[in-house]
Amino acid sequence: MTAPGESKRGPVVQDWVLAFVVGVIQVAGGRGANLSQTGVHSLDVFGYVLLLVGPMALPLRRPYPLPVLLVTITSCAVYLLRGYGYGPIFVSLVIAFLTAAIVGSRWWTYPLAPIGYLALVWPLPTMIGHPADPRLAFGMIAWLGVLVAIAEGIRQRKAALVARRQRAEAARRDEEAQRERRASEERLAIARELHDVLAHSLSLINVQSSVALELFDKKPEQAESALAAIKSASKDALAEVHTLLHAIRSGSPTPVAPDEPAVDAERTPESTTDRRDSERTQDNSVVAEAPPRPAAPRSPAPSIEDLDALLQRARAAGLTVDTRVIGTAHKLPSVVDVAAARIIQESLTNVVRHAPGAPAAVTVRYAADSVEITIDNARSPGTQSKSGPGGGNGILGMRERAHALGGQLIAGPRPSGGFRVVARLPSQVGAQEEAR
Incomplete structure (x- = not known):
């Protein structure tokens, strides 16, 4: 049986492992994406810090889903506004968004998707001199729709599982009653x-x-x-x-x-036979038979x-x-x-x-x-x-x-x-x- 401390420790370890993997992907992938793009600002120490801000905030995404989402959005916005170019920095943002949409309130989470698109893809980057590729702009719209659909699907499945557990618990209580x-x-x-x-x-x-x-x-x-x-x-x-x-x-x-009719206890050998048959074990081995007792009279x-x-x-x-x-x-x-x-x-x-x-x-x-x-x-x-x-x-x-x-x-x-x-x-x- 798993102790309560161990059950709580499991998700924490998983979150830190996820944060480490996302950090490696964003740093390595961000450097590669920055080198492959033209007209962008070369990565410096501040750029690497921005790439690590989102992964470092992910371990806190379960207890604080909305603040972690805001931190990842801010780090992505600053990264793009500094001119480092597009890259895998959005990985931590996607994970934070899904967590906030599933764990937190959808009314606070879903509106951030179009707001983030306007601030990070189009038209705000274009207005400050960082125009986005039209294909990227339309592709991001589709990906945002898929992201919201995935979040809503997971949320509905979770609600269905909770309702099923509640029905099972209610049925169990009713059966006990x-x-x-x-x-x-x-x-x-x-x-x-x-x-x-x-x-x-x-x-x-x-x-x-x-x-x-x-x-x-x-x-x-x-x-x-x-x-x-x-x-x-x-x-x-x-x-x-x-x-x-x-x-x-x-x-x-x-x-x-x-x-x-009344049954005479002295004239019921069948009851003695049935009782002896019931004394056999499941492997058909015969246990010691007690002396037969007369059946109870039934008037x-x-x-x-x-x-x-x-x-x-x-x-x-x-x-x-x-x-x-x-x-x-x-x-x-x-x-x-x-x-x-x-x-x-x-x-x-x-x-x-x-x-x-x-x-x-x-x-x-x-x-x-x-x-x-x-x-x-x-x-x-x-x-x-x-x-x-x-x-x-x-x-x-x-x-x-x-x-x-x-x-x-x-x-x-x-x-x-x-x-x-x-x-x-x-x-x-x-x-x-x-x-x-």
């Missing part, structure tokens, strides 16, 4: 899934464990039922966590399609097609839930179906947590282009509903799910007491949402 946005969306999706998977099951386990502790001595039969419900809920929660982790590791969409994702199965866990926890379906039920996209089921589960979890003993009602209304889910619960029969720990993310997660699909969710207390959650989700989603 897109990656950060996608990563943030993935983190939020994983957080929602973890909350939906764990909060529902753990809330039911908490309720059932409280019931089991209260009835353990007085009514052991009912306590046994509560413990059985805890076992079932914890088993289902563990299976769902394994399913979620499997989806995250494999990079597949988090929710499993509702019609996907079907929740669905509102079978409300009784969806509400089985909540009812097993002692929650009374009535259901009602309005309209003609039809197949929903998997992401909509899973989101609706998660909203129902989270709403019932909140009922168990904050209004224990209160009955709940779930209403699913099918329309042509949407499905509406309403979850109502009455006031808790106790003297005071449990508030639970603050800072919950249940309603926020449900609202994010609905908004991500282009729907909406409203949650709040009912005027007659209790709580209501209403979610309206579209029946059709785009390919991008379906792939999530």
